[in-house]
Amino acid sequence: MTPIKVGIIGCGNISRIYFTNLKQYPEVELAACADMDPSRARAMAEEYGIPHAYTVEELLADPEIGIVVNLTIPQAHAPVCLAALEAGKHVYVEKPLAVTREEGRQVLELAASKGLRVASAPETFLGGAIQTCRKLIDDGAIGRPIAAVGFMLSGGHESWHPDPAFYYKKGGGPMFDMGPYYLTALVNLLGPIRRVTGSAVVSHPQRTVRSEPKRGEVIDVEVPTHIAGVIDFENGTVGTLITSFDTPVGGTLPNIEIYGTAGTLLVPDPNNFGGVVRLRRQGADAAEEIPLTHGFTDNNRGIGVADLARSIAEGIPHRASGEMAYHVLEAMHGFHDASAEGRHYEMVSSCSRPEAMPEAAEAK
Known part of the structure; x- marks a missing residue:
């Protein structure tokens, strides 16, 4: 399959394992990162050899990004997911899916209306x-x-x-x-x-x-x-x-x-x-x-993103589903x-x- 280009939003504590692992899965191509602190995004892009260090708005506007990996703090999970879905991107979000049930439903309903997918951590069950x-x-x-x-x-x-x-x-x-x-x-x-x-x-x-x-x-x-x-x-x-x-x-x-x-x-x-x-x-x-x-017995965070990309390409359900996360x-x-x-x-x-x-x- 042709790898799907991925952009990470949120370059905080948890992001390093995603930067490391997403470069190893053939189903995805890690193409960009963004953070509210632009200097942090630039530092991560330089450290991990990521082509683009964007603002959040720039990442969402990039037509080549197919999946947004949302690694923001929980209070920002739903707003960032909704913005990514409005921009036509599939979403993989760190846990929890959202802070409130109402926000979680909004994310799933918007994805369904646009024919897009939502996946969510944790993926350790894989x-x-x-x-x-x-x-x-x-x-x-x-x-x-x-x-x-x-x-x-x-x-x-x-x-x-x-x-x-x-x-x-x-x-x-x-x-x-x-x-x-x-x-x-x-x-x-x-x-x-x-x-x-x-x-x-x-x-x-x-x-x-x-x-x-x-x-x-x-x-x-x-x-x-x-x-x-x-x-x-x-x-x-x-x-x-x-x-x-x-x-x-x-x-x-x-x-x-x-x-x-x-x-x-x-x-x-x-x-x-x-x-x-x-x-x-x-x-x-x-x-x-x-x-x-x-298999997959090390710290394989990112495998849920790879499973999402593979499932999109094959037209089958992905395992770390938004429905289960909700x-x-x-x-x-x-x-x-x-x-x-x-x-x-x-x-x-x-x-x-x-x-x-x-x-x-x-x-x-």
């Missing part, structure tokens, strides 16, 4: 570890899934991130920052969600930055920082998900564990592409490590709504499980 888990479940290794648990426990980002304030503003918090990895992995493994409930709290109304260059700055917290959620999947599986920025010493609980009628599956960190997969079969004395059956966005809001209103939140949206990745001989 990696070898979670795809191996997907194969085990689909092959019946644990029987019928009954329950699932997930835990993301941390002390927050103010101890290490150079500019952590946005993690505590609308569109941030542990659910919106890390929940997409867990929920996307679970939807890929178990299918869509029927309803959610939970409890959400702001444990500390202010946070003090301990990292450079903003050490000592005080952040007013706008979003829950500890969320304990319950998920009812459409297939009958019941899930439990805890995400927290209030546990500075972490814990000993698994990232994700799935319990079935014939076994238990230990799923590695969904923020990574690789990891150790363990399966305890019914009647076995202990869990066994399962060799990975799929479904995850709705579920994350549902946890907050359920806690605030003391009820179950019934999901309005649904989505298809993405097609499994092909097995790869080079898997390791």
